[in-house]
Amino acid sequence: MLEDKSNIKAWLYLAPALILLTIFIFYPIINALFLVILSDYNYLQGTWQGFTLTDNFVYVFRNQNFIQALTNTMLITFVSVPVSVTLSLFVSVWLNSVAKSKGFFQTIFFLPYVTNAIAIGMAFAFLFNRNFGLINTILGWVGLNPVNWVGLGATWGNAMFSLLVYVVWGSLAFKIMVFLSGLQNIDKQYYDAARVDSTKKGRIFRRITVPLLSPMIFYITITSFIGAFKAYTEVIGMFGERLGPPGNDKALITVVALVYDALDRSGVPGALSEAAATAIVLFAITLIFTLINTRISKNRVHYAGGAK
Amino acid sequence: MAAQVQNLYGNEKQLRRQFILRQTYVFTMLIIFSIIVIIPFYWMILTAFKTEAQVFTSPPILWLTELNFSNFGAAMNAAPFLRYMGNTVVVSFFSTIGTVITTIFAAFAFARLNFTGRDAIFMLLISTMMIPGEIFVITNFLTVVEFGWIKDQTYTTALLAMTIPFMTSIFYIFFLRQSFRQIPNELYYAAKVDGTSDFKYLRRVMIPIAMPTIITITILNAMGTWNAYIWPRLVTQRQEFGLVSNGLRNAFNDLAGVVAYNEQMAAALLVTFPLLVVFLLLKKYIIRGVSRSGIKG
The missing domain is CATH 1.20.5 (Single alpha-helices involved in coiled-coils or other helix-helix interfaces)
Known part of the structure; x- marks a missing residue:
């Protein structure tokens, strides 16, 4: 009796969240699996032409932009994640060992986290402007010619490089803060012992800091991979809905952009199923790489006492 | 020696x-x-703060001796940024209040109450966290159409479409549950012995103790709305219902033509400025919250 009462009460506390989650998370997952097996689904009329297991995925792979989108997404992920994880690891170690002004630097390094992605993307686009931007000015100081990074007819490579700079810049703040809090949790006695043995700094970094921080590095790498596979707003911020430099439209299209492309055509029969199929492909990619990451890290992550 | x-x-x-x-x-x-x-x-x-002539000077001017404020007025004329900011504040306010309330209740149930299926449901919630949001967006768009929030859109239905789907968050439930669980059980049993109701215990003991986490959730959620671009673009039928990101992008979408970069950057600064102020005022909560939990808001 008492047990029942406590059950009902618990469900009442859960109800607001659960109702919302059911409508906006659980049902959409099931519905996506349903949409993806419908053939020529027309949501305006609620009609479809039978069922299919593969057709909608075939549409995704046949989409003329799919290969480009997949290439861009992979490139953004596999460049920006390792670069930003490594950089932020170094910065957090410096930040942790500086004797003065730690709070000041911490505040500055956190700034990119609290900006509007569109606003700062526009600032980056202007930084990379051919004639009036700062990047080419700096290149000029060291005697290099101006590069057409993001302007009319800019190449895919130049535009991608500019985008990567922005993506990396934007993703450092969060990682630095997480690593810093991890470093502050490492037991000082490891470093004291190393100092007694007069171990070199580089060796301390490789043999103490990295292993003790490895659970956190692993966690950050996984979440960064998941986040980077979803790159899209950054492209919008720098290049607008054109998704590429002028004259080279969609050069920087990503997989998520394909989902919204299909969704924008929602009135066309089959478009919603294509959107669902694209999103499921994205999920599959994310899942595969998360599993690979977990596999690789299994032997390398060091869960000893001292670092949490 | x-x-x-x-x-x-x-x-x-x-x-x-x-x-x-x-x-x-x-x-x-x-x-x-x-x-x-x-x-x-x-x-x-x-x-x-540059004049048009200064913007189109090559090599660029790197330091200004005189500030030109006219760009802000020009930016405001290019698009109703105050209106977009107002919309964003309203959407942010309602979705954050909703999120905080539903999150507190759910986190309390998961952290403190015993009920059949608790762990199973919790695992179910956690397992959806890896699924990309795009999978939900497709159906959620159809759902808000079904709810009548898109067709013949009024300001109210636009607000409903932008807030209701975001009135809870699995991640924040998980995050707050962690904070709640750190509160010793003894306090709960003592309160039970005194005949304190669960709700009173939540209100008088757990919420005050977990306040820093709740503040962090509030700030991160509000900042998330300030950054929202995709969903508002999808569900707003009129430009004037859009949020800051949408207004900013729509007002300056052409890289090919000559963009008035000084006005564009003035608008970008207008949009960024409130965020920076909030951050500098509340940075203690933001930095601590983000680094402790390893979360992305």
Whole structure:
């Protein structure tokens, strides 16, 4: 009796969240699996032409932009994640060992986290402007010619490089803060012992800091991979809905952009199923790489006492 | 003996020199890195105060002796940014209040109450966290159409479409549950013995103790709305219902033509400024919350 009462009460506390989650998370997952097996689904009329297991995925792979989108997404992920994880690891170690002004630097390094992605993307686009931007000015100081990074007819490579700079810049703040809090949790006695043995700094970094921080590095790498596979707003911020430099439209299209492309055509029969199929492909990619990451890290992550 | 003392003393001096060298190196690296972080902000602010002639000067002017404020007025004329900011504040306010309330209740149930299926449901919630949001967006769009929030859209239905789907968050439930679980069980049993109801215990004990986490959730959620671009673009039927990101992107979408960069950057600064102010005022909560949990808001 008492047990029942406590059950009902618990469900009442859960109800607001659960109702919302059911409508906006659980049902959409099931519905996506349903949409993806419908053939020529027309949501305006609620009609479809039978069922299919593969057709909608075939549409995704046949989409003329799919290969480009997949290439861009992979490139953004596999460049920006390792670069930003490594950089932020170094910065957090410096930040942790500086004797003065730690709070000041911490505040500055956190700034990119609290900006509007569109606003700062526009600032980056202007930084990379051919004639009036700062990047080419700096290149000029060291005697290099101006590069057409993001302007009319800019190449895919130049535009991608500019985008990567922005993506990396934007993703450092969060990682630095997480690593810093991890470093502050490492037991000082490891470093004291190393100092007694007069171990070199580089060796301390490789043999103490990295292993003790490895659970956190692993966690950050996984979440960064998941986040980077979803790159899209950054492209919008720098290049607008054109998704590429002028004259080279969609050069920087990503997989998520394909989902919204299909969704924008929602009135066309089959478009919603294509959107669902694209999103499921994205999920599959994310899942595969998360599993690979977990596999690789299994032997390398060091869960000893001292670092949490 | 004397030699030994000499040796130790020498060591000390050497260690001290090493320390100073190392600090100088670290400090220099941090300064260089700070400059890299600051540059885009500096560039935005600098450009926002340039005249048109100064913007289109090559090589660019890197320091202004005279500030030109006219770009802000021009930006406001290019698009109703105050209106977009107002919309964003309203959407942010309602979705954050909703999120905080549903999150507190759910986290309390998961952290403190015993009920059948608790762990199973919790695992179910956690397992959806890896699924990309795009999978939900497709159906959620159809759902808000079904709810009648898209067709013949009014300001109210636009607000409903932008807030209701975001009135809870699995991640924040998970995050707050962690905080709640750190509160000792003894407090709960003591309250039970005194005949305190669960709700009163939640309100009087758990919420005050977990307040820093709740504040962090509030701030991160509000900042998330300030950044929202995709969903508002999808569900708003009129430009004037859009949020800041949408307004900003729509007002300056052409890279091919000549963009009035000074006005664009003035608008970008207008949008960024409130966020920076909030951050500087509440940075204690933001930095602590983000670094402790390892979360992305």
